[in-house]
Amino acid sequence: MSALLAPGAKVRVRDDWPETRGPCHIRTPHYLRGARGVVEKHLGAFPNPEDLAFARPAAVLNLYHVRFVPQTIWPDAKGEAIVVELYESWLEQAA
Amino acid sequence: MTTLLETPPDRLLAAVRQLLTAKGVFTQAEIAERIRITDNASPAQGARMVARAWTDPEYRARMLADGAQAAEELGIPMRGMPPLGVLEDTAEEHNLVVCTLCSCYPRAVLGYPPFWFKSAAYRARAVRDPRGLLVEFGTTLPEQVKLRVVDSTADYRWMVLPLRPAGTEGWTETQLAAIVREGDMIGVTFPKLP
């Protein structure tokens, strides 16, 4: 596991599309790939579901609640915030 | 195994049931018992938690810190269940829960997910057009209230702790629990006086 991200930390979701490379199981919704958000809270640490899905040994990863501004994803979006559980393996620190 | 596609679902279920029973994976009695336990989990469980939180500030604080522990405090079985997070509505901000990837739902405290929660329309629209969605549930969110959508994607399950409606002052916990419905704890509706 990497060092903990503090609440308020700016992050970017990796712009990665494993579904184009073959069988996989991903818990990071497509609409967040490449999106910028802010860490709300550390939720704990859990085995990586991308490995559990194939009964492979799974590393334990930090899980965060990350907040996004919906209009940065869809210009016509109607809410004020989207908050999603994301594993550290999908997050990059952003400026 | 392409023929599986053409197999009527009831026949496939009968075959799988027969094989797993023969292999000793489970007995029919165990299946029946599991159905009974699952049928017992209902929104009435979550409603008891909400009513307690409305009347007991210390319980409310514990529930917001750890939903699963707060559920167990009220005798709701949580063993083997995923962690339960509780989203606190305020006068300024309202929470709405969706699972855009599948149908993650706080089953221990709300029971089976309703049909609409599993539908493509709900899963697609909740993150992009949540205000339009609320209208279809007959819910009008005041314009100044911020809408925070929680997409339940991973290890937690989420329930909403709604605002206690005005006009319920002095009510008992039992009376309060009776007005809290399934949709109120997912965020598509608000508790209403009968």
Place this chain on the structure above:
Amino acid sequence: MSTDTPLPETHPRAMHDLGGVSKFMCDAVDVEPHALNDFDREIDAMRQILGARKLMSVDEMRRAIEAIPEADYLRMTYYQRWLRSITDNMLTKGVFTEAELRAALEDTK
């Protein structure tokens, strides 16, 4: 923000990954209650027991649902997808074999 920001779905999303997908934006939500039937309840219970016996994790179950071809996925009911996933997982793990399944299907004719 810029109006030429591409929508997320211009990338090849998986079919179950439905958040914000344009083609569903005008679909009304069916808010009526739909009661589960005995088929649904039995499969739900079966999944829980297989999980408790460590024969199929939630993620293994989801992965096999996500692997259902899209045309079938959209045609099947919720619990039909679960049954399909359970069957796939039991075959993959060798809990029962394809030959055993074929024989059992003959028995249920």
